[in-house]
Amino acid sequence: MEFRDYTEIVFQDGDILSARMLEETYRYPREFLHLAHAGYGEGIIAGLDFETREGSVYLTAGLVKMGGSYFILPQAVNLEAWFRLQMDKLQSAKGAAGSTWYCLCLVQEDIAEPGEQSGGFTHRSRISLKAEREKPPQALLLARYKYSAGIKLQLPGLLKVGRGDNPFAQFTQAAYLQLLDCAYAHPQGETTYHPLVFRALRSYLEQKQPLSPYDFSLLLEIQNCGIVALSALRAYVAAVSGTAPASVSALGREKLLAEVIACLQKPFVPYRVAEAENHSERAEKTDSKPHCMLLD
DSSP states (O other): OOOOOOOOOOOOTTOOOOHHHHHHHHHHHHHHHHHHTTTOOSEEEEEOOEEEETTEEEEOOEEEEETTEEEEEOSOEEHHHHHHHTHHHHHHSTTOOSSEEEEEEEEEEEOOOTTTGGGTOOOOEEEEEEEESSOOTTOEEEEEEEEOTTOOOOOOOOOOOOTTSOTTGGGGOTTSOBOTTOOEEOTTSSEEOOHHHHHHHHHHHHHOSSOOHHHHHHHHHHHHHSOOOHHHHHHHHHHHHTOOHHHHTTOOHHHHHHHHHHHHTSOOOOHHHHHHHHHHHHHHHHHHSOOOOOOO
8 A cells, every 4th residue: 555645836927837737736636636536426526606795695615426527616796797798698588578487507618729739628518697587407506596687696694583573575576686406515415405594504503592402413513513404403403393203314405404493493491491390380289189187
């Protein structure tokens, strides 16, 4: 068994570049990416987050695994400006009148430039962000967006609502960017929800008091990793609701999130408090019973 040698290459003026030197500079970053993310499935590995800056929504820099290859978005993209550039295409699309749903997809394309085949380039591909009425085959879904002229792009967030209301309502409302089907890769090989969804779950759990042991475990996982596997969320739902894990295994993403939210909203009564309340109720029932008096 032999580990690969660690090699540092310093390029200086006047040096003659050899194929071996160039191969060394090429090999390490590619091998590192493949080894570091070998367990990940297809999808967003890191970044490609959504942020609001100066009143506009931005898509941050990030790394995507697609078709077994890795693609890097080196800098953030202003999605508001990007949609304006797509305006002609969106409005001229067949049947695109009024409000129209679009899929923001990452699409892989093979490209070739003149002279590359003879210059040592054997294959080149890129991924592009596109707005499509339907998700193309093999494309990765980033988000869904109901486009309306003159309406600003909005990100969903956690609402401050009263008891019984849904603080996560914006995540399923058409007025906001829909992220429930985003293909965000998880180290276990599956895809999961976008980190924006988990930030909302984390914020809710940090405000909830008291936390059940299951709530606390979920909060720790989100705090440590930023995302949670869908299989772990299904286990959380099964544990809190008292149902068999098999009964939640087939839940789709939207239904699963709804079940997670329902479990989060369940109040937790610690055992000692519950025991004290039960004892108090029993004492009240005993005191309320009529007393018998013995007469001589």
